[in-house]
Amino acid sequence: MDVRDLSYLQAIIRTGSVTAAADEVGRTAPAITKAIRRLEQETGTALFRRAGRGIEPTEAALFLTRRTQGMTEQLQIIRRQLTEISRGQHGHIRLGVAATMAAIFLPGFLSDLSVRHPNISVSVINGMNDVLRAALREGEIDIALGVIDRPDEGGIETLVITEDQVRIAASLRHRLQGRPLAAADLSGESWLLPARGVAMRQWLDAAFTASGLPAPIAQIETNSIAVLEDLIAGSDHLSFVSGLKMRLPHVASRIGPLRIEGFTMRRQIGATWLQGAEDQPTVALVIERLRAGSSVIRDGAAPA
Structure with a gap:
């Protein structure tokens, strides 16, 4: 028996007539009548009898x-879910997220995704970019956000969502805050930095070398951005911090950039995935939502 024919039978019993059932399910009355006849042939018995002017x-x-x-x-649920799967509206996505994206973009993006596509489940792995x-x-993971x-790396597709400027920063109460500085003013300062294998640490070391100064020596090294923020805010150490992160209210109230030229690292922030991953409907749908989110940020809206 066809599931549609059975649903039409249920609609007639529910509404009391073929015409009302046809209106409810969006079919014509003759189509509903044919469905009932098919069921009667399959079951070998009459399913309706006349009663006055009706049935x-x-x-x-x-x-x-x-x-x-x-x-x-x-069966209707299964059919709908199979359609959603084929369109990427039902499935699972694995996101790898670096600290900056986790802070400025991920909460709003996941909130939007869960509202638009509640049948997509998401797992999030946090980590450094490497x-x-x-x-x-x-x-x-299916997509990396960082x-x-x-x-131009082979086999990789990218989507730029926003741009960032990483700057030397310190607690708002640090004695170097609020005045123009030269590179020499940083000599002898203590530092809180990520490990030397991290790209932003390597960039900072190279910038110091280019200025004729020895690379900063970290008194404390950690790849935990949250730990760095708390340590910077509660100490006199300098660090190298994302400008996007320093725009967030809970960070801006404690940490700020120093006024010094020549030590600003400009970088692109966005999504990365393997070529061919968009052939998977769920991945393609999430990338589409990432593109929509990137256009919102580029048009000037504050990141969620």
């Missing part, structure tokens, strides 16, 4: 409806 269900029709009610609902790139190559430092 009423036979005991066989009521029995068939009771026994198939849950079945037809489940760790996320390796996870992407190994197939452990710094795009190798836009």
